[in-house]
Amino acid sequence: MTVTQNEFTKAILDADLPVPDGLCNPEGAPAGKRFSVYRNNVAVSLSEALEVTFPVIRKLVGNEFFTAMAGVFLRQHQPTSPMLMLYGADMPAFLDSFPPVAHLGYLPDVARVELALCRSYHAADAPAIDPETLQSIAPDALLSSRLHLAPSVHLVRSDWPAAALFHANSDPDAPKPKMQAEDVLITRPEYDPEVTALPPGGGAFIAALMDGATLGEADKTATIATGDFDLTEVLGLLLSKAAIINTTEGTPK
Amino acid sequence: MHDTSPAKTSPAKFRTVPNRPGVGYKPQHFTAIMEDASPVEWLEIHAENYMGDGGRPLAQLRHLAEKFPISVHGVGLSIGGKDPLDPEHLKRLKHLCDWLNPASFSEHLAWSTHEGHYLNDLIALPYTEETVTNVADHVAQVQDVLGRKMLLENPSSYLAFAESTLSEVDFLAEVVKRTGCGLLLDINNVFISVTNQKTDAIAYIDSFPLEYVGEFHLGGHDEDEDDDGALLLIDSHGREVVDPVWALFDYTLNKTGPRPTLIEWDANVPDWPELAAEAARAAQILDKLTV
Numbered sequence: 048m049t050v051t052q053n054e055f056t057k058a059i060l061d062a063d064l065p066v067p068d069g070l071c072n073p074e075g076a077p078a079g080k081r082f083s084v085y086r087n088n089v090a091v092s093l094s095e096a097l098e099v100t101f102p103v104i105r106k107l108v109g110n111e112f113f114t115a116m117a118g119v120f121l122r123q124h125q126p127t128s129p130m131l132m133l134y135g136a137d138m139p140a141f142l143d144s145f146p147p148v149a150h151l152g153y154l155p156d157v158a159r160v161e162l163a164l165c166r167s168y169h170a171a172d173a174p175a176i177d178p179e180t181l182q183s184i185a186p187d188a189l190l191s192s193r194l195h196l197a198p199s200v201h202l203v204r205s206d207w208p209a210a211a212l213f214h215a216n217s218d219p220d221a222p223k224p225k226m227q228a229e230d231v232l233i234t235r236p237e238y239d240p241e242v243t244a245l246p247p248g249g250g251a252f253i254a255a256l257m258d259g260a261t262l263g264e265a266d267k268t269a270t271i272a273t274g275d276f277d278l279t280e281v282l283g284l285l286l287s288k289a290a291i292i293n294t295t296e297g298t299p300k
Numbered sequence: 301m302h303d304t305s306p307a308k309t310s311p312a313k314f315r316t317v318p319n320r321p322g323v324g325y326k327p328q329h330f331t332a333i334m335e336d337a338s339p340v341e342w343l344e345i346h347a348e349n350y351m352g353d354g355g356r357p358l359a360q361l362r363h364l365a366e367k368f369p370i371s372v373h374g375v376g377l378s379i380g381g382k383d384p385l386d387p388e389h390l391k392r393l394k395h396l397c398d399w400l401n402p403a404s405f406s407e408h409l410a411w412s413t414h415e416g417h418y419l420n421d422l423i424a425l426p427y428t429e430e431t432v433t434n435v436a437d438h439v440a441q442v443q444d445v446l447g448r449k450m451l452l453e454n455p456s457s458y459l460a461f462a463e464s465t466l467s468e469v470d471f472l473a474e475v476v477k478r479t480g481c482g483l484l485l486d487i488n489n490v491f492i493s494v495t496n497q498k499t500d501a502i503a504y505i506d507s508f509p510l511e512y513v514g515e516f517h518l519g520g521h522d523e524d525e526d527d528d529g530a531l532l533l534i535d536s537h538g539r540e541v542v543d544p545v546w547a548l549f550d551y552t553l554n555k556t557g558p559r560p561t562l563i564e565w566d567a568n569v570p571d572w573p574e575l576a577a578e579a580a581r582a583a584q585i586l587d588k589l590t591v
Contacts, residue, residue, distance in 0.1 A: 049463045052382050055423065056414040069462045072526060073498040078459040079527040081496070084534055085458070088421040096420065125417035129348045129376020129389060169352025172359075198353065238356035 059085050060122050093121040096131045101138060101161050104154060106216045116145065132169050135162060153207035156231075160213050160242060163201035163233040167240035170199035175236075175289035181282070188296065190263035194256050195293040196285075199235035202253050210244035234288035241288065248276030249284070261297050310401040311362045314369035317342050317403045317515065319558035320586060321579040322371065324537075324566060330360050332572035334367070339583040340576060342369040342403070344562050348376045350400075351392045361400065369403040371515070371562070372396065376418065379438045379452070380425040381411035390445050397446050404560075406451035406484045406515065407442065409435065409472065426461035427471040435471075436478040443481060451514045452476075453484035456492040456521075456535035468493070473509045483509065486517035487549045488541065488564075492533040501548050510556045518549055518582060519564035538567035540578060550585050558586045 050069040058064045062083075070078035094117040098105055105113040120141050126134040139155040139162070148154055175197065184192065203209060210231040211224035230250025232243045245253070248269035255265035269276040285291050322342035325333075333340070343364055350357055364370065374393060377385060397405060410422035425431050443450055452475060454468060466474070472483055485508065494501045520539035524532045541563070553559070563578045 050426070050461065052411060052414045052423075052425075056417065056419065059419065059423075070459045071462055072528070072530070073460065073496075075460075075462070076528075081459040081526050081532060084524075084532070085421060085423060089419045092420045125419065127416055127418065128386075129378075129412065129418050129420075130351050130392070131348065131420065132352060168355050169357065170355060171353035172355065199355070235355070238359065 055085075058082065059089050060125075062086055090118060090121060093126070093134070094118065096126075096134050097121070097138070100132075100135045100165050101158060103161055103213055103216045104138070104142075104158055107151070107154065107157065107212070108148065112147075116147070119145070132165060135165075138162065153205075153209065153212055156203060156205035156207050156209040157212050159203045159205075160209050160231055160233065163203055163231075164240045164242065167199040167201055167233050167235045168238075170197070170235065173197045173199070173292045175286075176291045176293060178286045181286065181291070181294065184294070189294075190266070191261050191297060192294045193259065193261055193297040194285075194291050195295065196253075196256065196290050197235070197292045199233075199240065200290045201233040202250060202257065203231040203233070204250045204254065205229050205231060208244075210242050213242050232284070232288070232290075234285075234290045236289040243284065243288065245284075246277060246280055248273035249281045252276065252278075252281055253285075310399060311365040312370060312401045312403070313366060314342075314403050317369045317371055317560040319560055321582040322369075322560060322562045323575055323579055324373075324562065324564045325364065326565075326569050327357070327360060328569065329572045329575070330364075334363065337368070338576070340579045342371065342560065344371040344373050344564075347372050347374040347393055347396055350396055365400060365402075370400060371404040371406065371560070372400065372402040374405070374407040375422070376412060377407050377438075377442065378411045378413040378418075379407055379442070380409055380423075380431070380435055381413055381438075382434065383413065383415065385438055385441060386413065386416075390442070393442075394445055397448065404451065404515065405446060405448055406453055408453045408455060409468075409475075410455045422455055424455060424457050424459065424461070427464040427466040427468060429465065432466065432471055432474050432478075436475050439475055439479045439481050443479065449480065449482060451482040451484040453486055453517065454489050454493075456486075456489040456496075456533075458496055458532065458534070460497060467507075469504060469507045469509070476509060476512050481512075482514035483512045484515045484517060485510075485513045485552070486519070487552060488517065488519040488521060488545050489535060491542075491545045491548055492521050492535055495531060495533050498530075501544075502551065505548065505552050505555070510552070513556055513559060516549065516552070516559055516561045517564055518545060518561065518578075519566075536567055537564045539565075540574075541581075546581065546585070549582075553585060553589060558589050561586060 050067045054067045066082040097117045124137045139158045142154040208224040214221035230245040251272035252269035255268040320341040325343040519537045522534045522536040526532045561582045
């Protein structure tokens with residue numbers, strides 16, 4: 048009697064399936080509860096990995112609910128790599144379609160913020176540009192140049208107050224979130240990623256930079272999106288968060 | 301920021317793991333370890349936690365590697381898997397080992413990935429002519445890709461396979477014979493397996509090819525029961541090493557002489573002094589043999 052790893056895997060992930068034949072106790076009787084050790088190890092360890100990546104989602108839905116939800120998630124989405132730091136990329140889409148949380152429309156975006164934090168934490172190191180280098184470039188040249196952002200920089204554009212919700216559930220002193228759309232910037236000045244809500248137009252501006260636009264083009268895009276876009280403010284923010292690593296001269300697209 | 305670019309010179313200054321106590325590294329112990337790690341003289345890291353591109357994990361590892369011999373312990377290669385080894389994962393492992401140039405590399409006699417799905421557990425395999433060939437091929441491939449000898453660790457077993465035709469010890473000896481790899485003997489896993497299989501720990505150790513053991517692991521386990529109420533031990537690494545495991549370690553060490561000995565504590569991780577106390581207990585047993 049041989050047991051394939053395919054049968055083994057299916058039975059681990061579905062406790063309603065019988066324990067595969069050919070697995071036994073020392074007396075040769077069916078393995079029974081001994082097989083449950085694997086079922087339990089897999090479910091608990093993957094659930095714990097999700098807890099590490101999504102502490103704010105866990106806080107928002109409650110520990111007990113999170114564990115139950117993680118049990119559903121991990122049976123639909125196993126890690127595709129042994130690098131557990133990458134596990135959970137499917138969580139925003141899962142939250143978007145999981146009926147019990149349909150009334151919590153902001154969860155997918157908060158999960159995106161938490162995923163971005165995890166990616167940022169493990170991103171390659173890249174020294175930031177000296178602010179004086181940027182200030183020394185003539186205004187016209189600056190507008191036609193491209194700003195390159197650090198690999199640890201991420202942008203989450205949300206219809207919800209995703210940054211405020213994140214802060215309110217990770218810092219007891221943070222203000223109560225106001226129900227408004229937020230563009231969220233994730234940066235890593237040294238080793239600890241930070242979450243910042245961007246001022247008006249900041250999301251459109253940074254999205255354009257990430258898309259390869261020149262500074263002038265990105266400024267225009269942001270100003271069209273929001274009349275009161277303040278380029279100096281957003282550039283100052285990016286510099287203070289060590290988010291810009293380089294500039295190159297460029298011709299407009 | 302600290303340069304962790306693999307193109308730069310390896311931070312590792314140590315080519316071998318000493319026959320002394322080590323511990324599984326946990327980031328919360330970084331400051332304590334850098335100040336005074338005694339009696340711990342070397343560290344083990346789980347390879348998969350250091351496969352990111354940068355940030356604090358690799359920066360800490362660079363600092364640690366300048367001060368301590370590092371053993372890289374893989375938990376995700378799925379060497380016992382029927383599927384071919386994941387070439388991408390093997391590449392990441394090579395990237396890490398080429399950069400770090402660790403003093404040792406080890407992995408498990410177990411599988412964890414099936415058809416691209418990683419289950420994050422060390423799952424048992426039957427011991428047959430077919431599986432010994434598959435495992436030996438995988439071990440040979442790993443050693444070939446990494447350009448270094450590896451140690452293969454004995455698993456904890458909870459159940460038996462009706463189809464097995466080889467004992468675990470004979471299986472491991474055969475892999476050594478075919479590949480030239482070394483063995484990592486986890487004494488806690490031996491204790492768990494013989495208890496769960498109702499066999500004898502001393503007989504296991506006495507039949508083990510001890511001359512190929514390059515390292516010992518010691519860790520804690522939990523207790524449960526099977527359907528018949530028989531004691532079922534579970535490898536949890538979540539508490540101190542129990543006395544019978546220390547006794548079995550002592551027995552084994554008297555046959556092998558001192559070897560690198562690691563304390564594993566991966567869940568409910570204690571503060572540094574409690575972990576260091578476990579390492580001190582290992583040091584006492586190692587010291588008995590060296591004086």
